[in-house]
Amino acid sequence: MSIRQLPDTLINQIAAGEVVERPASVVKELVENALDAGARRVDIDLEEGGVRLIRIRDDGNGIAADELPLAVSRHATSKIASLDDLEGVTTLGFRGEALPSIASVSRFALSSRRIGEDRGAVLEIDGGRVGDVVPKPHPQGTTVEVRDLFFNVPARRKFLKAERTELGHIEEWLRQLALARPDVELRVSHNGKPTRRWKGEGDLVEVGLSDLRIGEALGEEFARNALRVDHSGAGLRLHGWIAQPSYNRASADQQYFYVNGRAVRDRSVAHAVKQAYADVLFHGRQPAYVLFLELDPRRVDVNVHPAKHEVRFRDARLIHDFVYRTLNDALAETRAGSLPSAQAPGADGLVAGSAQTAGAATSAANAYQWRSTAPLGLQVAETRAGYAALYGSGGAGGPAGGASYGGGSASGGGSAYAAPGLGLGAAPALPASDDATLPPLGYAIAQLHGIYVLAESAEGLIVVDMHAAHERIGYEKLKSAHDGEGLRTQPLLVPATLAVSEREAEVAEREEATLVELGFEVTRSGPQSLTLRAVPALLAHGDVEALLRDVLADLREHGESRRVAAARDELLSTMACHGAVRANRRLTLPEMNALLREMEATERSGQCNHGRPTWARFSLPEIDRWFLRGR
Structure with a gap:
């Protein structure tokens, strides 16, 4: 068969196979064009899940009448003019393929009026056959009508799902957009009935930072548990919201990541987020987040996917490390008793990971110590032979004079939380509930079934799982001790030879210095060994x-690895679990209060080593509702 040039209509239909997967793809392309044109309000009218009709109206800059045919021709765009423009593109669209591709598989109409023009015009296309430009009254902006999607490509139409399913895909993409552009008003109707309105919030100081939109898009529960993140460095900025570990999901349905305002999927970033949550999230659960990464457009290639779902970073390793460290530091501040920044009384604009947040629990603990005139603290004691030699800490009969890390029964053994300066039978008087120095977790009042510590706080009742809390405290202390000692390596008596793939051998050779930092002395001894x-x-x-x-x-795929740290942490977690106080261990009030103060001062103390919550708060109004008070 001889080589021949394909007709334009077929070229556009082939391109449509890449760009137009379903009605949601059409909505995405058209709304992004509206935003690039400066629209502040976009109306989306749908019928039959977008298969029958998609109509997008905007109040943007509009298109001149004589440019309408050019707008629906392939690779025609106002957004780039050179390779230099492409390398630094900041608009959502830039390829010039969307309109001709959509028009080739639908009954298509493009109407517009440009700023300053007296009247508008319309251009109709039926299955790729272009009509004439005709004058038509139209407000400033553009309207695109897409009717009978895939009417001339029945094989593609058969792959579309039920009306409700296709509508769901559109709604999810609009939610994704609404989170990134709270300055734009979006109005949605389906089958002639209004279904959703995202109110525009005007000119924001920072587009993408809207607590109102977060609640609208992801629900009040996410908003109540959201921590604001904002960190800059190395020419990068990461900001947005991450959910506290206690708010987690069975699936990744609330994970939104944006690069310079563009919603993307990136495996390296997803891996970094997963690693940051690894120490606090229950097994098999997914974190929730809305994160915006900002960087020089020339450091990211957005032209690697036909539908622009993916990007490629020039400094992928740096991005991975920046995201991981930012979130890891923020999650370290999820101490028991702390509130998300959105809830913290008087904490307007409080950012997770800031000095103000980090110091809150310490200040509360210091206030309690000042009131009691005696320092209260747990003593880390080793539960395995050889721990003192390895980590350089005191032993089970350490400097505190016999503080025991969790052994014994209700009637025997040393105190698990020995509190120097206070008699074991003494207890501080409870202050008034509105006392400004009252610590976040309040003061202990009782122990329930030898398992839970009950405490009175300013808000109401605090319930603490003492084993889970003690486990986290011990775990963090073991990690700190090990980090302070530094990584030790152990030479092998007989060097081991490993058979590997050629690609693995190349990675080992290239990353030899990194492997040394992780504790491995390894050299390449052959093409595959x-x-x-x-x-x-x-x-x-x-x-x-x-x-x-x-x-x-990990080094090959993500440019870094935390496997060694994760394996070490797993071992230390097991040690802490075995050393934590067991159920039915009776504690005195000073011992309970010592535990509460340590929880307030310990990083990640809101969850145990396995991701289970260590504490719960029940507000006084909530307790009143239990007993129908005030009704």
Whole structure:
């Protein structure tokens, strides 16, 4: 068969296969064009889930009548003119393919009036056949009508789902857009009935930072548990909201990530977020977040996916590390007793990870210590032989004089929370509930079934799972001790030879310095072989060869690896779990209060090592409702 040029209509229909997957794809392309044109209000009218009709009206700059045919021709755009423009593109659209592709698989009409013109015009296209430009009254802006999508491509139409399903995809994309552009008003109707209105909030100081939109889009529960994040460095800025670990999902349905205002999917960033939550999230659960990454447009390539769902970063390793460290630091401040910034009384604009947040629990603990005139603190005691030698800490009979980390029964053994300066039978008097120095977790009043500590706080009742809380406190102290000691390596008596793929061997050779930092002394000994001479000391008795392979996979895919840290943390978590106070251990009030103060001062103390919550708050109004008070 001889080579021949394809007709324009077929070229556009082939392009439509990449750009127009379903009605939601059409809505996306058309609304993004409206936003690029400066629209502040967009009306979306739909029929039969968008299959019968999609009409997008905007109040943007409009298109001149003589440019309407050019707007529906391939690769015609006002957004770029050179390779330099493409490398620094900031608009949502830029390819010039959307309108001709959509017009080739629908009955299409484009109406517009440009700013300063007396009247508008319309251009109709039926299945790729272009009509004439005709004058038509039209307000400033543009209207695009797409009727009978895929009417001339029946094979594609058969793949569309039920009306409700297609409408759901459109609504989800509009939610995604609404989170990023709270300055734009969006009005949606379906089958002639208004279904949703996203009210525009005018000229915002920062587009993308709207607490109101967060509540509208993701619900009040997310808003109540959202932590504001805002961090800059290395020419990058990450801001938005992350949900506290206690608010988690069964699926990734509330994960939104934007690069310079463009919603994208990125495996490296998703991996960084997952790693940041790894130490606080219950197994199998998903975090929720809305995050905006801002950087120089020349540091990111947005021209790697036909539908612009993905991007490619020039500094992928830097981006991964920046996202991980920002979120990890913010989540470290999820101490028991703390409130999300949106709830904190008097904390207007409080940002997770700020000095104000970090110091809140410490200030409360200091206030309590000042009132009691004696320091209250837990003593970390080792539960395994050799711990003191490894970490350089006091032993089970350490400097505190026999403070025991969780052994014994209700009637025997030393105190798990020995409080120097207070008699074990003494208890501080409870202050007034409106006392400004009252700590976030209040003061203990009782122990329930030897499992839970009950405390009275300014808001009402605090219930603490003492084993889970003690486990987290011990875990964080073990990590701090190990971090302070530094990573130790253990040479192998007989170097091990590993058979690997050629790509793994190349990664090991390239990342030799990184592997040394992680505790591995490994060299390439052949095209498909490595020689392992030293491993991380704490993990020497595990399957270090499998661990090394996982590390190499991470370095190849994400440019960094936390496998060693994760394996170490898993071991320390087990140690902390075995050392934590057990159920039915009776505690005195000073011991309970010591636990509460340690929780307030310990990072990530809102969850135990396995992601379970360590405490719960019941407000006084909530308790009143239990008993129908005030009715």
